[in-house]
Amino acid sequence: MSNPVESDKKSTDTAKQEVPPPKVVSTPSSPPPAPSAPPAPPAAKLPCEFCRRILDSAENLEKHKKDEHKADLKKLQALHTLSDSIVSKIGAGSSSSFVKPRRFKISVPVKKILKTALYLRDDIGYDSVESVSGVDWPNDNQFEVVYHLTSYSIKALEDTVLALSTKVPRDNPKAPSLESVWKSSEYHERETHEMFGIIFKDHPCLDLLLLPEDWCDIPPLRKDFNLPRRTR
């Protein structure tokens, strides 16, 4: 949390800018001239480990560093607000997995992923996919697909990566392709398809890309593809 003066200034700005975009639900309580209403939710929300940590470390610091911490905290709280507003917009089944400085994760059911993606692109401003990762959870009989989103056009979101996660059953791994929303996800989804066997519906091309074209084994990044046993 050693943020310097320069980016500190920026982060105060961004914190201010970041509050407006979630123009959903809590409009009556969010206007700036209501100092009594907004501070209450953060205080109640302090169970957030990162907010608490910033507050704790702020107590024994010099004056100028305190301002820095205030900006950090403000930014984190703005992120909490953004995350909550996205979750409430998407509705039942979606949840916020974590919010930490510069990162937050939202899980949505696979049925709502396309709608969520469109909302994030058009209303929030996430315009690019940095990576698409599959994660195999054999104990839950599920695959998780995580889209890491970033924004070039909204300055306030530049350093804030949103992990959009969805889960598909392991025995019928089908998810809608987000290629139509973010073109940048095309090759990442193709890779996730060949490494995990997840079928992205409406994807333009799901041919093998990195694996040899005659690959006839199970997808190699699944947990039941046991590397040491095969290479012994």
Next chain:
Amino acid sequence: MSTMSLSVGPQHPGSGHFRLQLKVKGDIIVDVVPDAGYVHRGEEKMCEYRNLVQNIPHLERPVILDSVGVLYPYVLACEDLLDIEVPERAQYLRVAMAEINRIISHLYWLGIYGIFLGHSTMFMWPMGDREPFIDLAQLASGARVTFAYLVPGGVRNDVPDSFESQALKVIRYFEGRLREYDNIFFSNPLFLGRTKGVGVLTKKDAISLGAVGPTLRGSGIRSDVRKTEPYDVYDELDFDIPVLDEGDSYSRAMVAFLEMKESLKIIKQAVEKMPKGPVKVGMRGQVRLPAGESYARAEAARGAMSYYIVSDAGKFPYRIKISPPSFRNLPTIPFLLKGARLADMPVIYWGINYWPVEADR
């Protein structure tokens, strides 16, 4: 006129371990199918059977030219999970090494770019000028190519006392060389004629295709992880992000060229400001990552690189996903080649600075 299929690579000297299936009509490229994967090694799978320190040497293999850049987001992600603060000297050393490596990588690219534009001098000079920087990195790490210098918690070892003076000497030498590069290559009508207006990538397309690095900044988007999300001590150093608006091969090459100048500035400040002190956090008995996940980004030589690490507090990481800049730039290649002339193919392809091994992992 009938179309002809043409397979460029994977043995073609100009493509690296990568194949482009082209369809040409006359000398106009009408269709492109990129065929990656010739050097896929399953780095992500290997990570799941090695602990976080054992992962270091094999993770830098995909990008031996930029081995610090490729490890940077990895150590940042590990440190985020471990929740450790890196000593200040180590942060400066990492930044200095990352920039030295950026120059080494850019010079290698420049050499190949030069020879594919038919400029042999520009092949010889950068290859020769990599040498002082490699020597400098060797002084710090002991290795000439794959340094394995960054470790979670700091750097592997401290540098000798002569590092600062040696670095300043190399910087002085290379500043003069950059002026000569400008005269013989970047202001050369041959270079201008071959690159200006060739392979234009607009701002909108650059964002939608997910371009990164010089390809993104050559299209007029001011985005560099070192500025947008400064890690280590980048926010205490004074440097610029070169951005050009044209979006053609010329601006992509110029961005890379200007970046080398900025890297020199960063190395100079880093070695001068570097405080004394420890260079790593002791990690004894702490090689397990705590449960959780982390996502870290850093600016490697070819662009933003990110690691996604999921840990279940086991002996090895549960899942590591690498998102390398070359893989993210891959969609721009077919996009730009469609409609271009066959003779412009090397210019566009090498202008993107696509590194097949990095993309395949």
